[in-house]
Amino acid sequence: MSLTLEAHPAARHAREAATAAAERAGVTVIEETDREKLRDIEGLLVSIWGTSPHGAPVPFDILRAISHAGCNISAAYLPDGTLCGAAVAIVTPGDTATYSFIAGVAPGIADKGVGFALKQHQRAWSLDRGIETMTWTFDPLVSRNARFNLSKLGAHVRQYERNFYGLMEDEINANDESDRLVAVWPLSSETSIACGEGTPRDVELPELGATTILKHGPDGEPQLLRSNDSTADDTLWCRAPRDIVALRASDPEQAALWRITMRESFETAFAAGYQADGVTRTGWYRLSK
Template structure:
């Protein structure tokens, strides 16, 4: 095991929330150590992301090494035993943070809660090992993922990295640059507990009549708004389809978000929510309860 810390006080709440999420999604979520089933995970990741010149997103031999090192490989199975989702996370010895390498669900499985169940399992796995933070990167243009990460899970972002992986040639990224946001998910805050129990962050775009339009997007519609001390910036609704249909327009959206998010984070702002229509909320500071479980959150266990 790569971590010898004592379980976090909120670990029991996390485990119950993970079990509830799996039950709601109609799946069984487990730590997967079996060799052949890890081959199935490799195949599923290829099914989701396609392949690049380097091959699978996380090849089978890497999965085996991660498993052998005592890190996390999570798998979700339907009642008939079919693999329908997987997530992989690593942690270094003595660390209090887990790094999630990849998480995805089988095509046609979206909106069934499987992805949420995978992440709640990872949360419980981490807290049971005394790890209270998880980080990962994601594409700022994929607004659906951004909302899941920031509103439904309770993560936040204050770091933007240009071309994190270099040019990506898998089927989803379609040759686009790989700008990434770094999600930071505090696993034991009041926000994390509320989200795990089905109470996501409330993120509502202000009435446009009450907001100042500070910029327009590549589609000519309002893209950047100011409302009080808060900024709001819009991502496209479906960047994956847009990349296939109009790569030049997709690249224009990349630059539009880059030109807002980089300076916003440099000035100390934090992205702490995304609306259903793809608007990031950029708050002056992160406002939430970050008190650890030992100071009250264990009442949810």
Template sequence: MSPSLTLAAVTEQAQGAARVAAESAGVRVSDENSLAGFLEIEALFNRVWLLPPGESAIPSELLRSISHAGCNVTAARDPAGRLVGAAAAIVTPQSTSMYSLIAGVLPGISDRGVGFALKQHQRAWGLARDLTEMTWTFDPLVSRNARFNLTKLGAYASGYAVDFYGPMQGEMNANDESDRLVAVWPLTSDESAACSEDRPIAVERPDFAPNDVLKLGPDGDPVLVAADGDLWCRVPADIVALRGQNPQLAAEWRRSIRSIFTDIFASGHIARGVSRDGWYRLPPGGTA
């Protein structure tokens, strides 16, 4: 947060940015507190994660408890009132951080900005309660989500959790190990404020020479390079499709990226953005 801005001013900025994001996405974003709404959200999440009948990404009873405890359950609805996205986050007493449990958008509309509107609502919700940070985990192999988290929102990652949830079921995860990056989103930072107004820092992998390549990926192409003072790491374009087509190759990617990230983070680098073509930017810790 800029020294000249108070938390109240940042909160006002966040609220305005959240309204603009919702309008741009063509949705109404609000806190959900009804049982009927929680049931809809449970069904939406199960559809997003392609779960079989009888399994649930997060039960409606738990969503109700989260809301009743004073934590965040957010719903995004289109002009017809149809639920098109949702998110949930919890708060630890005496903490200035909130933890995002889950967020998802109806399949087929992921390019409309609904997910961005949900997160901006959560940012404003947290700041209004004197919360200045949000954390969550995400699969480092899913480049689309990684770019959304680290480039579009302005979060960063410096922690790697091996098999965080254990083997994951469902068509989307295809029994893959659940390695996760730990995202940290500083809600008051100048970068997060700029991102909330759709002014993210551009992340483009620079050109590199053969001697800049530090490691090849499972597909035989460069996966880790050093260029312009930063490290850059590539992940597959579509790991979900790869899991279905070639589970063995997907597993090789998991092991390769696990080794790279754990070594890179141990050396003091952090993940500060992802390019459109799936390259993580990994500068030394503490740099922009």
């Protein structure tokens, strides 16, 4: 794929935002093409997700092919040259969107902004090629990732996919079904530009007295709320569990109930014309008409 500078009016701003994000995180982010460095990326992904009966999350030969095809492999390095994060993306037919299918940061530095820097690098890479949209899927039960995707980056969700990959057999997903939300990130929107500058789309859950409880979660606490404020246009609030990874290990039956509960809440809301466009710090999705 050929690179055309300034292929999109927002491309220069996106590059500046990506550079600033990397500086704040204390890393250097590049498009990695070196064969041996791609082997390191395979190892990093294994250190994050472990292995399944199928092997590494993304094997070296697949990474090599993706790079050779001109698609994107973004890698983040600490000042001493240590690889600390990577993100991999391909381009959909007709160069209409970038599809980011894995991104991860080394254990222990998840709160340093490396993941944000990687996504901003992918955003700049896409806009440099005239691509205005990025999509990916993520687990609706992982509220931390949901907040990152919707509030910190500015993506939104209108689609729920049941058991997208089939039964997950890696060490994090612990044989759970692989329901996924489909994130759509409009790379040049005002929201995405603001997020790229470090101003997230923060949302706050209304006081419980200002909402109507529609459903309780497996833990007995409210899980689905409707705002009573007429100016909120029937906004819904959908709660994810605090830490689904720990819950899968300690109480797999309740974790499975959360999967069913979230599936029902999202599918009903999306069918009624809602979209998820933000997540609170306490794990509540905001769904707006």
